[in-house]
Amino acid sequence: MVQQNGTGEQSSDPDYFQTNPKPPNLDRQITLARSFIEQHASENRRVALVASGGTTVPLENQTVRFIDNFSAGTRGATSAEYFLEAGYAVIFLHRQFSLLPYSRHYSHSTNCFLDFMTHNDAGAVVVESEYQQQMAQVLSRYRKAKEDNTLLLLPFTTVNEYLWLLRGLAMQMQPLGANGLFYLAAAVSDFFVPAERMVEHKIQSSEDFQEELTNGNGARAPAAHMDGKRLIINLDPVPKFLKLLVDGWAPRSMIVSFKLETDPSLLAKKARYALEKYSHHLVIGNLLNTRKWEVLFVSADGGERWIRVPAGRRSKSVTNWDHDSQPQEPAIEIESWIVPEVAKEHTKMIEKAASKQ
Amino acid sequence: MVQQNGTGEQSSDPDYFQTNPKPPNLDRQITLARSFIEQHASENRRVALVASGGTTVPLENQTVRFIDNFSAGTRGATSAEYFLEAGYAVIFLHRQFSLLPYSRHYSHSTNCFLDFMTHNDAGAVVVESEYQQQMAQVLSRYRKAKEDNTLLLLPFTTVNEYLWLLRGLAMQMQPLGANGLFYLAAAVSDFFVPAERMVEHKIQSSEDFQEELTNGNGARAPAAHMDGKRLIINLDPVPKFLKLLVDGWAPRSMIVSFKLETDPSLLAKKARYALEKYSHHLVIGNLLNTRKWEVLFVSADGGERWIRVPAGRRSKSVTNWDHDSQPQEPAIEIESWIVPEVAKEHTKMIEKAASKQ
Numbered sequence: 001m002v003q004q005n006g007t008g009e010q011s012s013d014p015d016y017f018q019t020n021p022k023p024p025n026l027d028r029q030i031t032l033a034r035s036f037i038e039q040h041a042s043e044n045r046r047v048a049l050v051a052s053g054g055t056t057v058p059l060e061n062q063t064v065r066f067i068d069n070f071s072a073g074t075r076g077a078t079s080a081e082y083f084l085e086a087g088y089a090v091i092f093l094h095r096q097f098s099l100l101p102y103s104r105h106y107s108h109s110t111n112c113f114l115d116f117m118t119h120n121d122a123g124a125v126v127v128e129s130e131y132q133q134q135m136a137q138v139l140s141r142y143r144k145a146k147e148d149n150t151l152l153l154l155p156f157t158t159v160n161e162y163l164w165l166l167r168g169l170a171m172q173m174q175p176l177g178a179n180g181l182f183y184l185a186a187a188v189s190d191f192f193v194p195a196e197r198m199v200e201h202k203i204q205s206s207e208d209f210q211e212e213l214t215n216g217n218g219a220r221a222p223a224a225h226m227d228g229k230r231l232i233i234n235l236d237p238v239p240k241f242l243k244l245l246v247d248g249w250a251p252r253s254m255i256v257s258f259k260l261e262t263d264p265s266l267l268a269k270k271a272r273y274a275l276e277k278y279s280h281h282l283v284i285g286n287l288l289n290t291r292k293w294e295v296l297f298v299s300a301d302g303g304e305r306w307i308r309v310p311a312g313r314r315s316k317s318v319t320n321w322d323h324d325s326q327p328q329e330p331a332i333e334i335e336s337w338i339v340p341e342v343a344k345e346h347t348k349m350i351e352k353a354a355s356k357q
Numbered sequence: 358m359v360q361q362n363g364t365g366e367q368s369s370d371p372d373y374f375q376t377n378p379k380p381p382n383l384d385r386q387i388t389l390a391r392s393f394i395e396q397h398a399s400e401n402r403r404v405a406l407v408a409s410g411g412t413t414v415p416l417e418n419q420t421v422r423f424i425d426n427f428s429a430g431t432r433g434a435t436s437a438e439y440f441l442e443a444g445y446a447v448i449f450l451h452r453q454f455s456l457l458p459y460s461r462h463y464s465h466s467t468n469c470f471l472d473f474m475t476h477n478d479a480g481a482v483v484v485e486s487e488y489q490q491q492m493a494q495v496l497s498r499y500r501k502a503k504e505d506n507t508l509l510l511l512p513f514t515t516v517n518e519y520l521w522l523l524r525g526l527a528m529q530m531q532p533l534g535a536n537g538l539f540y541l542a543a544a545v546s547d548f549f550v551p552a553e554r555m556v557e558h559k560i561q562s563s564e565d566f567q568e569e570l571t572n573g574n575g576a577r578a579p580a581a582h583m584d585g586k587r588l589i590i591n592l593d594p595v596p597k598f599l600k601l602l603v604d605g606w607a608p609r610s611m612i613v614s615f616k617l618e619t620d621p622s623l624l625a626k627k628a629r630y631a632l633e634k635y636s637h638h639l640v641i642g643n644l645l646n647t648r649k650w651e652v653l654f655v656s657a658d659g660g661e662r663w664i665r666v667p668a669g670r671r672s673k674s675v676t677n678w679d680h681d682s683q684p685q686e687p688a689i690e691i692e693s694w695i696v697p698e699v700a701k702e703h704t705k706m707i708e709k710a711a712s713k714q
Contacts (some may be wrong), residue, residue: 007574045499056425059424060619062635062645062646064426064427064544064619064620064645065424065425065426065427065546065618066421066424066425066427067416067420067422067423067425068413068423068424068425069422070420070421070422071422078554100469102469103469103470103471104472105463106470106471107470112457112460112499112510113460113463113464113470114459114460114463114495114496114499117492117496118496119493119497123493124484124489124493125483125488125489125492125493125496126481126482126483126484127474127481127482127483132481132482134654135474135482136480136481137478138471139471139474139475139476139482140476142469142471153469186473187421190424190588190590191587197524200621201618201620202617202619202620203644204617204623220571227591227669229593229594230548230591230592230593230594231547231548231591231592231594232589232590232591232592233589233590233591233592234584234587234588234589234590235587235588235589235590236586236587237588238585239585246706249427260421260559260657261558261559262417262419262557262559263558263559264419266558266561276582288421288559297566320640
């Protein structure tokens, strides 16, 4: 189903949504989003869709094994808080059980959640006094977002769920016009197993049980097979959804994508390449090892600039540790600088759109 | 490095620990375990090593993508609580950020953690009254385990970390003799990328950047390569560590392994096969879709029996929802039946060992 265009470039697969099944709970999620968006559209509020966490690629229909993309969801969950602070309503499209705005300060911690708790004299469970002040603040902000109905949490797990949700939400956001913003910080798989090549049952490693994999299940050209003692997995490219988003699903919104690399020599080149390929507004580049300290803004006007925060002391959220965090946390959450910069660009775009009307 | 024995069966790879690097924090973890085990050995207490959660297989050294095994850690975290209740000291060897004993009642919930909290009249953060009673109970048990030093939490992420830890811990547990128990509920990868075939940087999907993958990094026969637009991953079998555990690392301990299948027709056959292959004491078989309601005990004496709990109402832990949970939770946590059965078998084994001395 892959199509070639004139330049030999792979174009997006229009058949994707015909050949890969709609997630069972999609309609319910879209219904939630519709009323959320309608409310904020009627109040002329900006709405940011913040995508966060990694997507999975199941290797079997009854999934025991899957491929995953590294992401605790720190960038997305932290950014969502700053978008709320900047007056946006936020649709938080996140990997289930990844970090969430506000609760992120207390989850994925080296402490067990119960370490924050104690019994008071009356035997009731209360928060330990040393955590009281910060938690009171975090709880207030979380409650405000709930009362104002400015934060909608929508979970996904697989890349298929993510793509269906992204398309469905983008369609719903069209009435927002330039007030819509896509902040695509999720780590989305580049490769996947199309539904038609998926095996039903757990792939059997033991040689005594392999016929179930190679003969059974009715999968055409199954995505996994044994070659002697080795397991061979072959994956198809995920359609270039960013192209579809920019050209078709969200033509009037601001679109910001992220580019994560591990090789410093590739980062600027790949960020620029993505921007030119998809013709959206901003690519934020970051390196796996330094992503909490520095990011590279590459924008459509040709500009490239680094945003860097000082290292040296621990973050305000002393309780929040990524599982790969460096010994030193940055002094400032870099998202507190990224989000206002993005919002500024968004303002310009909205003004430009208004002047054209 | 794979060796064949006389039966054509693949034997465990003695070179694994020579060719796959020791995790940087292993020594620190083993030191913690040593003093924990010494204390309980001196008090003649049984010690259960409970392995829980899935292991990952990184596809790059600077890991962006990895293969994972499905497991929230429910079986392990729940079982650990019942082992503590049964008087065991527990080494909880778990996937980082998977469910933990006690805190499991409030994490991986559809509720955000902050939904359990409220401000009281004095402005302090306290637990909502409706959750007070249960949380007070859970917190008491957690604190008791901490005070008695009967629960040691040791995290892993990759299958390599898991194997090094399992070997190291088993060696430390040898002085426990028959008082040691291995309850291997972790979902361990069957396939992995050996260190020598690992690429350094993120695998590039775009055709314009592929030379870094195929030419670079110095990996011999890299585990991933592009074939046109497809990504091909080829994985080696993980050495049969259970064989090494039974024969070499923990010859006097009781060893219980789990077998998770999706195909009901394979379960009993595969559980029996594993028991015969590794000559340990007990295999607990379970199916992905019914694992909270029923498990199959397959033991060395030839016995096979199902343990089944009634369905029909929600679990006592109304706050604890697995991301794949069925609409109805079982009325009873099945681990509250599994663990006492295992402990009974363990008692028999200890008595038998004592009678031989």
